[in-house]
Amino acid sequence: MSPAxxxxxxxxxxxxxxxxxxxxxxxxxxxxxxxxxxxxxxxxHTAAPHLRPGRFASLMIIHENPGLSQMELARAIARDxxxxxxxxxxxxxxxxVERRPSEIDRRSMTLWxxxxxxxxxxxxxxHARRHDRKLDxxxxxxxxANFLALLKKIMGELR
Amino acid sequence: MSPAxxxxxxxxxxxxxxxxxxxxxxxxxxxxxxxxxxxxxxxxHTAAPHLRPGRFASLMIIHENPGLSQMELARAIARDxxxxxxxxxxxxxxxxVERRPSEIDRRSMTLWxxxxxxxxxxxxxxHARRHDRKLDxxxxxxxxANFLALLKKIMGELR
DNA sequence: TATTGTTATACTCTATAACTATA
DNA sequence: TATAGTTATAGAGTATAACAATA
Numbered sequence: 548m549s550p551a552x553x554x555x556x557x558x559x560x561x562x563x564x565x566x567x568x569x570x571x572x573x574x575x576x577x578x579x580x581x582x583x584x585x586x587x588x589x590x591x592h593t594a595a596p597h598l599r600p601g602r603f604a605s606l607m608i609i610h611e612n613p614g615l616s617q618m619e620l621a622r623a624i625a626r627d628x629x630x631x632x633x634x635x636x637x638x639x640x641x642x643x644v645e646r647r648p649s650e651i652d653r654r655s656m657t658l659w660x661x662x663x664x665x666x667x668x669x670x671x672x673x674h675a676r677r678h679d680r681k682l683d684x685x686x687x688x689x690x691x692a693n694f695l696a697l698l699k700k701i702m703g704e705l706r
Numbered sequence: 707m708s709p710a711x712x713x714x715x716x717x718x719x720x721x722x723x724x725x726x727x728x729x730x731x732x733x734x735x736x737x738x739x740x741x742x743x744x745x746x747x748x749x750x751h752t753a754a755p756h757l758r759p760g761r762f763a764s765l766m767i768i769h770e771n772p773g774l775s776q777m778e779l780a781r782a783i784a785r786d787x788x789x790x791x792x793x794x795x796x797x798x799x800x801x802x803v804e805r806r807p808s809e810i811d812r813r814s815m816t817l818w819x820x821x822x823x824x825x826x827x828x829x830x831x832x833h834a835r836r837h838d839r840k841l842d843x844x845x846x847x848x849x850x851a852n853f854l855a856l857l858k859k860i861m862g863e864l865r
Numbered sequence: 866t867a868t869t870g871t872t873a874t875a876c877t878c879t880a881t882a883a884c885t886a887t888a
Numbered sequence: 889t890a891t892a893g894t895t896a897t898a899g900a901g902t903a904t905a906a907c908a909a910t911a
Contacts, residue, residue: 565782568770570763573834574841574854575744579759581857582741583784585734588864600738601901604729611727618869623724625742630902632871654869654910675732682733685859693849694856695733698740700844705747760878777892789879791894813887813892868911876903881896888891 578701589678597641598671605634606660606668609644614657616649643667737860748837756800757830764793765819765827768803773816775808802826 570576589600598606601624608623609615615623621631635658638644643664649655660668686694729735748759757765760783767782768774774782780790794817797803802823808814819827845853 565767565774565778566770567782568766569831569834570766572854573838574845574850574857575748575759575834575838576763577854577857577861578737578741578744581860582737584861584864585737589734599900600734604735607727607729608724611725615724616869619724626901627903628868628870629872629904633901649869652869652911656870672728675728675734679732679734681864682860685863686733686856690852690856691733694853695731695736697845697849697853698733698736701740701841702736702743704844705743705840758877775892785878786880787893788881788895792878808892811888811892813885815893866911869909870907871909872905872907874904874906877901879900880898883897884893884895886892886894888889 585678585682588681589675592678593671593674595667595671598667602634602638603668603671603675605638606643606664606671609658610660610665610668613659616652616655616657618655620658638664641667744837744841747840748834751837752830752833754826754830757826761793761797762827762830762834764797765802765823765830768817769819769824769827772818775811775814775816777814779817797823800826 567576586600590596604624605620608620612619612623617631617635618628620635621628624631626634635644635646639646641663642661645659645661645664646656647659649657683691726735745759763783764779767779771778771782776790776794777787779794780787783790785793794803794805798805800822801820804818804820804823805815806818808816842850
């Protein structure tokens, strides 16, 4: 096995006969487990294991906002700029992202997907759509809008 | 600032005028952001910053299942046994957890909360209840049961 | 003075593999 | 042979602080 290999991540769910106590009824706790389950299944089934969900989101955001700066990407994914440097370097080393100096602000770099980056995004998007179709099926068409609205409310309004 | 300090974690939400594309409608993506928001707010407001949500869950599970083994805890929190060793050592060093050799299987250790561990759990639980009350308010009483059921369905049935 | 991005550094969390003791 | 737990080690992800270049 290659040294850089990552575990495909085992299924995460509370085990066996173990009692969870009040945790079982906490939204926060269940949100965590559901997110881990979703994350793990996405990562486990992807054909490009080095393109984790975080990188996928970055590719998508660069695709949707071509020419954005690293600072703008950092804000979009809620990470420090010093975390974006190695993230972008990784994507750049894989030939997925191109960096060009901004013409209007010579401190900043503009980000663009290369053709390979667009292709990788297409493939990941297809994977993500398959993945999310499973989630849609579990949640049910009649519940999806409400479920998404609640998630967005949590991320937008929780203080 | 102490060397072991951790950032209280800034608010995580997609930034500014950046377009998210199809991500915006993916359950998986929104699940991630909502979970991060919840996690960050919990961690930011806790009075015991070294008792992260993961440790809190372990304390709770030990409280609810006194005398369980490290392997049982590992299964309950869906982590490898080698990840449980440093987790338990940390709690033990803080005087929150006691380890006693099992009398029926001399390879295994039984886990118990110390009085300080019970006290820490009480305090964390109070914090978690306050936190979850905010989540309850955001989700709404009329939606909570359905929302929790969907989260549990995702963690239980997603393949 | 403030901001963009890089570098150096460090910490958290987690895993695999090899190992010991025990089953 | 298989399992419980430890250790050594490694990798991903992220942050703070100091810095150079530019605004």
